[in-house]
Amino acid sequence: MKPTPVWLFDLDNTLHDASRAAFGMIDRAMTDYIVRELGVSREQADFLRRDYWRRYGATLLGLVRHHQVNAPHFLKHTHALPGLEDELHTHAHDRAALRQLPGRKYVLTNAPAAYAHRVLDALGLADCFDDVLCIEDMCMFGQYRPKPDARMLRHVLARLKVPAHRCILVEDTLAHQKSARGLGMKTVWMQRYMRRNSHGPEVGVYVRRRPCYVHARIRSLQKLREL
Secondary structure, three states: OOOOOEEEEOOEOOOEOHHHOHHHHHHHHHHHHHHHHHOOOHHHHHHHHHHHHHHHOOHHHHHHHHHOOOHHHHHHHHOOOOOHHHHOOOOHHHHHHHHHOOOEEEEEOOOOHHHHHHHHHHHOOHHHOOEEEOHHHHEEOOEEOOOOOHHHHHHHHHHHOOOHHHEEEEEOOHHHHHHHHHOOOEEEEEOOOHHHOOOOOOOOOOOOOOOOOOOEEEOOHHHHHHO
16 A cells, blocks of 8 residues: 655745735834844844845844844744734635645644744634644754754654655745755645745746756645646
C-alpha cells in the first residue's frame, strides 16, 4: 500500500490573499513598532524593516540580533491588527479541496501563532489541518530559525516522524521551496496571488518559469489532487 503524503502549507499568499490587506497592516505595524521602540525616524524604521527582512528572511531576526528586541513583545504588538478578520476571504471550494486531500496536513508559517489561528478561523480552514506550526515552534538553541532554515525543517520532519520524501511543501516563496527540496521534500509553487502581489521576493519573477527545485506550479488548491 502506497504511504499517504504529509502536507505542509504556508499560510499567507498560499491559503489566502495576504497581499490584499494583511501584509499592508503588518508592515505598518512593524514600522510603527520600530519607530516607537528604537526611537528612529519613520523613514529609517521602514528601511530597517525591509533590510532585515531581505537579509534574514524575517524582520524580527534583525531586530533581535542588532537591537536586542524582545521577540514575544514584537510579535504581540505587530500582529494585533484590529479589524483583520473583516479583510480575509476564501472560497468554499478551497475548503473542500483541503478536506479531500489524503494524508496529514499542517500549516507551517513564519507568522506568530495568535495571528495564524485568527486567520484560519476567519477563513473557516482551521478544521482542515492537524496542527499549526508557527514561528514560536521554530526556536532552536535559544534562537529563532524560521523558513527557509534547513535545520528547522529537519526538526519539523523529526517532530512529525515523517521522511522527507513523503512530505510536500506548498508555498508561494521560492527560497523556502529551494531549502525544502535540498532536504528531499517535494515542492509545489502556489502562484494564485502572485500577479497582484506587491510584497516579497517573488515580485517580478517570471511565473511561467519553473525552477529545477520546484516539482509543480499551481494556481488553485484543487489542482493538488491531480499531482
